[in-house]
Amino acid sequence: MARKHIKYQGGFEAEKFPYKSLRGFLGDMEERKELAHIIEEIDTRYEVGAIARKVGMSFERGPGIYYHNLKEFSDWTLVTNVINTYSRLFRALGTTKEKVFDDFTEKAEKITSSNQDSYYEIVKDGDFEQIDLRDNDIDITRLPIPLWSESDGGRYITTGLTMCLNPETGRQNMSITRLMVQGPRQTGILITPAQDIGKNYLAHKKKKKNMALAIAIGADPLMYIVSQINAPRDISEFSYWGAIAGEKAQMVKCKMSDLLVPKRAEIVLEGEVPIDEFHSEGPFGEFPGFYSGIRKLNVFKIHRLAMKEDAIYQGMAIGKDPNEANFITSWGTDLSVMKHARRYFSEITAVRSISAVGLTTVVAIDHNKAYPGLSKQAGHFIWACPQLAKAAKNIIVVDDTVDIYSEYDILWALGSYVQGNKDISIVEGTPGVIIDPSEPWGMGYIEEDKTLQTTTTTIIDATPKYGIFSEGYKRGIVDSPKEIKRKVEEKWSHWGIDKYFV
Incomplete structure (x- = not known):
């Protein structure tokens, strides 16, 4: 898998909202001094996970981490902790803490099953198509996929935007699913019947057809956030990207199916989930903070790997809160719930x-x-x-x-x-x-x-x-006078106190 190694020199062009790529968001983080660089060699076996978790525990103050040198993966770089703070999440959504629910509800309410196509466009070429490998030329074990937790059963892709079709409506579902590496061209995949991906899988099984699947790794932050929105079955999640951004999401049609993936993704995997093939999967350090068991789960057969020549691998630690993966998933849920609450x-x-x-x-x-x-x-x-x-x-x-x-x-x-x-x-x-x-x-x-x-x-x-x-309540909550609080707020930076908060 020959490819050009990227040595990050601060050369990413910073984007502002709406961020269209991982690199553009990293550039913005760099300008804001929110991106830390580790130059010395780091091991993807446990060490990346330990660093990502320690940063996650410093919630709201933690930087993104860019790993320049990876043990056994010398031609790769990796990034974690991209969206693990409120400030970066609200920037990705183009809003503020005070307005986030109102802004999202107003924009999301405009999307219907009949007009959703106006919120995205299909473009010809993907940025990820500089290297295009098929079948026996594929070896995902050469990607720097971390071994995240001490008792994990293997290496896990945790940032895979997972695309599948509802065969009854033709609409696409986008979610994040964990994928356990099981060989050069196969991963395990957790598919539960209560999720849209599970409903789509069961619909394919009823038709006795394998389910086409595409995985995008290293997309812009908003695409990850909207993937966690609980959208109606007849609406594709990436339509929310267009509604929130105020411009159409750019998607590319896959080479091996009708699935759409983000144009500016770093890496794309294409393949299928057989309806009659299962493999032992786990343990895995799950979002409640404990390990899953080992079970026979579905598998994802990979037939195409496309990526940028200097692709950056993006990862997220999962486990006990706080961490980036739980943070993004929680916010997708919260936005969906508040949209429902605003109406009812x-x-x-x-x-x-x-x-x-x-x-x-x-x-x-x-x-x-x-x-x-x-x-x-x-x-x-x-x-x-x-x-x-x-x-x-x-x-x-x-x-x-x-x-x-x-x-x-x-x-x-x-x-x-x-x-x-x-x-x-x-x-x-x-x-x-x-x-x-x-x-x-x-x-x-x-x-x-x-x-x-x-x-x-x-x-x-x-x-x-x-x-x-x-x-006791009637006597009031202990506080300073409002006019004094306003004065202190106005003078805070002038007094130089804020520089001591790190």
């Missing part, structure tokens, strides 16, 4: 999947619209919401005076407003997640005739309660 439950002002991609979720309600029972109603709405129905297990309801992006604020609300005998509701028999380790099927996988197992949903009302015993 206007008192909900914000949602945050705070841990394990929604297993613990915080929801804020408008304190100006509060009425008895609203918080419990909001909690039930969240677990019943289609976008979270199989994930929301522990739901904390606060009012919008609490900053749901501050763990300190959330813990303060729990300590100040919750009485266990009155403010905790338990709902048994709700849909569960197959890799929740606390559930009967936890961290294993299930057969297609057992698509769901049940869990117990807990709703915690952490909002103020006013009544005969509310004297």
